Amino acid sequence: CGVAEEIFEDAGEQKVDLMEEDFTASLRIYGAGGMRERVFEVLDLMSELIYTLSSDSLEAVRETFTKHLSLRASLVDIDAEVGGCAACSRSLRSIDLEDSELVEMLEQIDGIARVGEKQAQAFDAFKGWLSRNGPHDVVVDGANVGFFNARPDQGDSLSYAQVHRVVQWFQQRNQKPLLVMHCRHFSDSAKMSGADREKVEMWKRQKILYSTPAKMNDDWFWLFAGVWATKQAKKGTHVYMVSNDQMRDHHFQMLSTRNFLKWRERHWVNFFFADKSHSSEPSFAMPSKHSIRTQRATPDRKDLWHFPSSDKVGQWLCCSQEGPPQ
Ligand SMILES: [Zn+2]
Numbered sequence: 001c002g003v004a005e006e007i008f009e010d011a012g013e014q015k016v017d018l019m020e021e022d023f024t025a026s027l028r029i030y031g032a033g034g035m036r037e038r039v040f041e042v043l044d045l046m047s048e049l050i051y052t053l054s055s056d057s058l059e060a061v062r063e064t065f066t067k068h069l070s071l072r073a074s075l076v077d078i079d080a081e082v083g084g085c086a087a088c089s090r091s092l093r094s095i096d097l098e099d100s101e102l103v104e105m106l107e108q109i110d111g112i113a114r115v116g117e118k119q120a121q122a123f124d125a126f127k128g129w130l131s132r133n134g135p136h137d138v139v140v141d142g143a144n145v146g147f148f149n150a151r152p153d154q155g156d157s158l159s160y161a162q163v164h165r166v167v168q169w170f171q172q173r174n175q176k177p178l179l180v181m182h183c184r185h186f187s188d189s190a191k192m193s194g195a196d197r198e199k200v201e202m203w204k205r206q207k208i209l210y211s212t213p214a215k216m217n218d219d220w221f222w223l224f225a226g227v228w229a230t231k232q233a234k235k236g237t238h239v240y241m242v243s244n245d246q247m248r249d250h251h252f253q254m255l256s257t258r259n260f261l262k263w264r265e266r267h268w269v270n271f272f273f274a275d276k277s278h279s280s281e282p283s284f285a286m287p288s289k290h291s292i293r294t295q296r297a298t299p300d301r302k303d304l305w306h307f308p309s310s311d312k313v314g315q316w317l318c319c320s321q322e323g324p325p326q
Helices: 002-012 020-032 036-049 055-068 099-113 117-133 142-146 160-171 194-205 218-232 250-254 257-267
Strands: 074-077 138-141 177-182 209-212 240-242 268-273 282-285 305-308 315-319
Touching (some): 036 257, 055 305, 055 315, 117 209, 142 160, 160 194, 160 268, 177 218, 218 240, 240 257
Parallel strands (some): 138 240, 240 268
Antiparallel strands (some): 074 315, 305 315
């Protein structure tokens, strides 16, 4: 098992990105060797990096549990809104970041945004603005919303009206949005109608718009605002981050993968407009009530697990039934 151990040592220090196959290969090795503790260590590590598993991986896990560890495992459909598992009678969990992890993430984003003295000043100004006007319930990646359904390469411009409909949707539900957009979208040369300019003035009056400075990536601003709002949120309120950008860009890899994936799973919201018409209402894919990710069935038991399928939505492998395999 020397190689697998080395791989996991590296992964522990985040030197390499481990793939799903690396984990299942290790599970097979440790399982076949009867190394129970190692199997559970691999699962704990895997659960932080690989959220859903292919059918092949689920089969590898199932075999490890039943054949090698003499534990039960069975495929079951679970509705992540309801959470209950019919096989073990336990509920899926909602796994969010601890305060310390949120602080860690904020410090990290802050560090990345401060590439120079000017940028550091701009970011401090932003944080000051946030503490005066926040926290917000929903952070909206304005450019991502405004360019939805648009083809900038064919001369389409950002739709301020589309952004406004998203803002209104949340306001109508008593949720306070924060719109983060780069300053170039508000310059004198920006393609805006009179009605667009009126909307922008309204956003400014309502203190829900933050226009990010030139020569800085607006991504760090909305991500910081979203994580900060999560940190400030009172119990029972849920902070949302609206964007279809999956943040797979290389620069997001500077963030701690574990914290970022964890935050994204609980707070990310994808949006959709059926068409470009002025009356087209946005629709949203909110995070499910319970986390759709590989998880311990109860936090204090390393041997009881639920694994969601990446191939079949709603299908899970329940390895949380106590007693010998049937
Ligand atoms: Zn179960």
